[in-house]
């Protein structure tokens with residue numbers, strides 16, 4: 431059932447619910463639970479988009495007589511990459527870019543890992559018949575694509591003591607580790623710190639990119655996938671931001687609370703066919719880079735952030751239009767700041783696509799330089815976007831009677847006093863509530879944290895960029911300049 435509909439997604443989720451806990455209680459059915467149902471239906475809306483006649487050609491592609499979601503497509507040409515980028519942006523616009531982990535993100539991951547599956551063949555624990563990790567990875571990509579699954583992922587260990595290695599914690603199984611091997615697979619125990627979008631079919635588990643262990647062989651080095659309702663697996667969700675308010679009052683939080691969960695593995699069996707990597711620290715640390723999964727995920731991200739920045743620009747200018755502040759120079763300058771960020775992100779997307787090359791697995795892979803720049807730049811500047819909305823909206827971004835207030839006894843006064851220069855009070859309040867949910871609500875606050883860390887610790891990402899970036903030619907040019915010996919022209923002095 432490739433390229434599924436929203437209803438098919440909801441039916442599957444209802445039949446196989448992930449093991450979620452919220453406020454001390456098990457979520458029996460995420461499609462009806464108060465804290466998750468709207469998000470589940472938003473995901474369904476995303477799946478419906480790909481079946482919409484006017485979007486079907488962009489959001490799906492055909493292979494062997496089947497139509498699959500474009501985000502699973504293996505790009506072979508730059509035109510393929512352009513189609514992928516367009517599909518990412520269309521899907522991002524559905525949530526104004528506020529769904530960080532829509533399924534396309536992990537689809538890009540499994541596509542690249544599946545194409546680069548040979549990388550996993552060299553794993554020290556691989557190569558013995560059922561432990562053909564390369565074949566497992568390849569088949570997993572096809573399985574996820576063929577069923578149009580929704581994936582979450584968890585890479586980092588619990589934040590107990592960052593001065594210590596996983597093996598030095600008070601308990602060897604605080605960090606997720608292998609307990610033993612059995613005929614059926616490996617038993618894993620421990621926890622992972624964060625999985626956004628636990629309202630998913632499957633979880634992909636790899637180590638965070640830099641696993642610090644002294645040994646070559648480590649119980650903490652692993653890569654595998656499981657259904658989100660595997661026995662022994664639980665997701666402890668954070669406090670929900672969808673608190674049952676009308677979408678007019680909480681336009682984003684009531685629709686797109688993708689949730690973040692702490693993931694607990696209580697002696698979970700990972701069947702051998704779901705194991706992609708085991709014990710090999712070096713292989714684990716380089717997996718994302720070696721398969722180019724990091725670049726394909728970053729390409730989804732740069733498109734998503736373009737959509738998100740466009741949403742900030744549209745909201746900022748709508749506020750300016752509403753309250754007639756566009757004549758003031760500093761207001762123009764603030765909107766211009768957003769335009770600059772948007773154009774930088776758009777240019778980095780174009781540069782990544784333009785500089786794409788075929789990787790050794792035959793996948794057209796966007797250029798690393800612009801994507802590294804985008805994933806370092808955006809986390810550094812994002813905080814300015816909600817701040818600019820606050821400066822532009824001022825008191826309007828907090829003085830926002832609700833829909834119920836508008837319909838209550840003070841409705842006529844609200845309609846009179848809170849109208850805008852170019853809009854009714856209802857239109858104005860809807861707009862300012864959107865600005866508030868983007869920048870100030872608990873939903874908006876979580877977005878600010880998310881943008882700082884979603885692709886890793888910005889400090890270590892900078893260090894990684896410093897390490898890999900080829901600075902040599904520029905150093906050489908400066909050396910050559912410093913070594914130049916020509917003398918300045920002397921003007922002849924004539925009497």
Ligand SMILES: Cc1cc2nc3c(=O)[nH]c(=O)nc-3n(C[C@H](O)[C@H](O)[C@H](O)COP(=O)(O)OP(=O)(O)OC[C@H]3O[C@@H](n4cnc5c(N)ncnc54)[C@H](O)[C@@H]3O)c2cc1C
Nearest residue numbers: 583584585586589592624625626879880883884886887889
């Ligand atoms: C909202 C949100 C959603 C997320 N979603 C996901 C997800 O879906 N899947 C997933 O796998 N992860 C997810 N993450 C986790 C994200 O990958 C991590 O936040 C990020 O890698 C940083 O790790 P940490 O949070 O454990 O911070 P820590 O590593 O605990 O860092 C805490 C502080 O200590 C500093 N620090 C720690 N160690 C070092 C060091 N060695 N060198 C220099 N400074 C150091 C950091 O710079 C930081 O200031 C999410 C995070 C957030 C906030």
